[in-house]
Amino acid sequence: MKRVYVNEEWCLGCHLCEYNCAFANSGLDDMAYALKGKKIFPRIHVESGDKICFAVSCRHCTDPICVKSCIAGAISKVDGVVKIDRSKCVGCLTCVLVCPYGALAPGENGTMQKCELCLENSCGAPACVEGCPNKAIVYEERGEEE
């Protein structure tokens, strides 16, 4: 299946992916209205070191430990995509405790959110990738099929 992959050599650390993610998942059609002056809660985040930066989002692991660990049964894997039912989430953060990549974080209301590849919002494909100015994140098939 297609996933989001990182080409860290190309990441400029511009954080545009975070804004495009927050906008894509806002349900609104005006970016300025959706984001301006607000604290954003993107499902991708840029990590920066001295010489390197790259964007981290859900790896959609073949054997996702978050699915097995969720105390509410709110996280599931459907057709390879790891999804969260936020109405069931109580914000216990067990998924944060177990995700080896640091790919889950609470949203504005305290329930957890994660990358679901924009498959169910109006984008239909990852907005972070679409908007990345330097192709530092790509959405493609790599490695084995499940």
Next chain:
Amino acid sequence: MKQYVIIGNGTAAVGCIEGIRSVDKTGGITVISKEKHPVYSRPLISYYLEGKTDLEKMKYRGNSFYRDNNCKVLYGAIAASLNKENKTVLLENGKTVAFDALCVAAGSAPFIPPFEGLDTVKDKFSFMTLDDMLALESAVTKESRVLIAGAGLIGLKCAEGIHNRVKSITVCDLADRVLSSILDIDCAATVQNHLEENGIEFMLSDTAVRFDKNTAYMKSGKTVEFDILVLAVGVRASTSLIKNAGGSVNRGIIVNEKMETDINGVFAAGDCAEGYDSSTGANRVLAILPNAYIGGYTAGVNMAGGEKAFNNAIPMNSIGFFGYHIMTAGNYDGEMIEEKDDTSLKRFFIKDNRLIGFILLGATDRAGIYTSLIREKTPLDTIDFELTKKAATNIIYKKEIRRKKFGGVV
């Protein structure tokens, strides 16, 4: 067609069902469920009392789960004994259920010390099951003075759950600190302070020695007047079926990495099982939900003839009180490194070039990066651990490792 039987209907049972079905789509699965409910998320009972979930959302799996997995569930059925020669389970109602492979996922039961006069207390509750919680819910009023015996995870989550519904809450524990199974003294004091700011009162290093109706007479000589008593002193793994059948039992049912007991064809998983703790290298009951699911799944795969081992279990907990989050993992028998600011405290425990444990208070972002260092036993000299102490980050990994993690299928 192979017949699978699962005793218990909680998280480990679900893992077992899904594990079996990953290998065998057609074998018969019978679930012996003491509780008369489809599987629900047990740790959510306190969140229900807080109004953060409801009975529908507490369902751990969808309504068609048993049907989709072709399982027969015997609700209200209690397993009385196990006949290992005939491979049958005798139920308390006299019926027998035959199996080719059995998984005991019977969980644990509250341990109630023999308090003198406990029988004179009218409103007393455990806080383990949905029914326990619903009974407590119907008993509490805005005027209730609640005494909770036990300052562990169960007692304190109960306190948080009911604190808006009652007049006062006092928590007593024989231990000298709250959450003594997962916090050291300093961290426990910080958490206790936070709980006290939210109106919970504590009587630590103290316990009730005698009850007389609405009065608890404490070891310290003090007395506590209460309307509602919650008994959350501890739990005991439900091991009697295996023990009585001649299987090996310690604090829990002893299992190997495949979750097999030493009775042929019989597996165990979840809070009743004592499996391998990779953080200490010894067997231990690790009564946490992730391990229940993974242990159950592992048992299921092996019961159905597949091959799976569960060899990287570690103790770990994520628990919050009144918006303050606590995460712990591993063990603390190492050199301590501390990171601290006004609102948060992190303690890392290091031994033999490995991160072996941590306690995080109030700063838990991306903590799974730390947990994975423990689980994977990552040598610290192969990463830049210094970088990650203040904030967990994947920058610590060498480039080729990062390429695998973020450029490949994981």
